[in-house]
Amino acid sequence: MKLIADTHTHTIISGDAFSTLYENIQAARKRGIKYLCLTEHVYSALPGAPTPSYFKSMHALPQEIDGVQLIRGVEVNILDYNGHLDMPPDLLEWLEWVIASMHPTVIQPKDKKAHTKAWLAIAENPAVDVIGHCDDPRYPFDIDQVVHMFARHGKIMELNEQSPVTRPGGDIMRREILTACVKHSLPIVVSSDGHFVDKIGVFQKSIALLQELHFPEELVLNADEKRFAKILSEKRHKL
Ligand SMILES: [Zn+2]
Ligand SMILES: [Zn+2]
Numbered sequence: 001m002k003l004i005a006d007t008h009t010h011t012i013i014s015g016d017a018f019s020t021l022y023e024n025i026q027a028a029r030k031r032g033i034k035y036l037c038l039t040e041h042v043y044s045a046l047p048g049a050p051t052p053s054y055f056k057s058m059h060a061l062p063q064e065i066d067g068v069q070l071i072r073g074v075e076v077n078i079l080d081y082n083g084h085l086d087m088p089p090d091l092l093e094w095l096e097w098v099i100a101s102m103h104p105t106v107i108q109p110k111d112k113k114a115h116t117k118a119w120l121a122i123a124e125n126p127a128v129d130v131i132g133h134c135d136d137p138r139y140p141f142d143i144d145q146v147v148h149m150f151a152r153h154g155k156i157m158e159l160n161e162q163s164p165v166t167r168p169g170g171d172i173m174r175r176e177i178l179t180a181c182v183k184h185s186l187p188i189v190v191s192s193d194g195h196f197v198d199k200i201g202v203f204q205k206s207i208a209l210l211q212e213l214h215f216p217e218e219l220v221l222n223a224d225e226k227r228f229a230k231i232l233s234e235k236r237h238k239l
Contacts, residue, residue: 001210005035005222006201007130008075008099008158008191014041015048017195024200025068031201034225035232037097037191039073044086045103052091071232073097075132077106081114083121085128092127096235099158100125101132102139115141123149129235130189133160135174136167143173147180156221156231157181159206162193178213187231188215189222 009024010017019027021038028036038058041049058072072095077086085092085100092098100122102115109115119141122128131150134141134157150157157177163170181188190207194200210220222228 001207001217001220001223002032003190003201003203003207003220003222004033004225005037005189005228006033006192006194007035007037007097007189007222008039008132008160008193009036009200010040010075010193010195011038013050013054014195015046016041019197019200022065023197024194025065025070027197027200028068029066033068033201035069035071035222035228036200037071037073039075039097039099041075042077042086044079045077045106052087055087055091055095058095071097073099075099075101076128078102078118078122079107081107081110081118083118083125085125089127096232097130098128099130099132100128102134102136104138109138112140112142115139116146119146120149123153123155126153128155130156130158132158133163133167133193134158135160135163135170135177137169137173138167140173143176143180144183147177147186148184151184151186155186157186157188159188159190159210160193161191161199161203161206162195164205174209175213178209178215181219182216185219187219187221190220
């Protein structure tokens with residue numbers, strides 16, 4: 001499987017990452033990545049992360065640098081178990097690639113019922129495109145029910161290359177989520193969630209897992225350039 005987009009990346013602007021945008025672009029280009037989604041954290045996750053004004057300024061970026069398409073995105077924080085997000089709706093609408101994630105620095109893990117409620121609210125939020133690293137074992141949820149609703153509302157599931165390292169203990173959960181994605185025909189993207197240049201466009205662990213599970217390649221949106229471009233044009237169409 002050859003992946004042509006890295007759908008979740010960070011630069012120094014996030015406050016917890018170590019390379020610049022230009023360095024990430026060069027790493028992406030060298031590894032054959034055609035689309036780079038710029039998905040910085042938002043200020044409520046980390047004091048050093050940017051405020052909405054940074055995201056509004058992304059119109060200043062060219063669409064393409066050195067053959068790599070830049071996708072205006074964000075990794076927005078889920079603030080509570082009603083699914084509120086820490087970015088104004090009009091800005092979320094303007095961005096092309098919105099990942100919604102739970103981070104323990106922002107939302108304290110509670111119980112399965114509460115986590116399920118939050119993901120069901122996210123499923124119904126039209127501003128959210130991608131479900132960020134929901135294989136975090138600190139936030140168990142009703143996988144079958146939630147994945148079914150993600151599929152019904154046109155969401156995309158993320159398979160995050162950093163999850164086994166930064167959110168250990170989620171192996172069984174991750175497999176259950178992927179199995180539910182197949183059952184409910186929910187498409188996925190594989191992402192690096194790279195916080196340094198050496199991680200950008202690197203997906204070995206995720207690809208090995210997909211192969212082991214015989215995961216259908218047609219459900220992997222960033223495994224085919226045409227497939228990914230089509231999804232992106234639909235997202236851009238929402239502008
Ligand atoms: Zn995250
Ligand atoms: Zn991230």
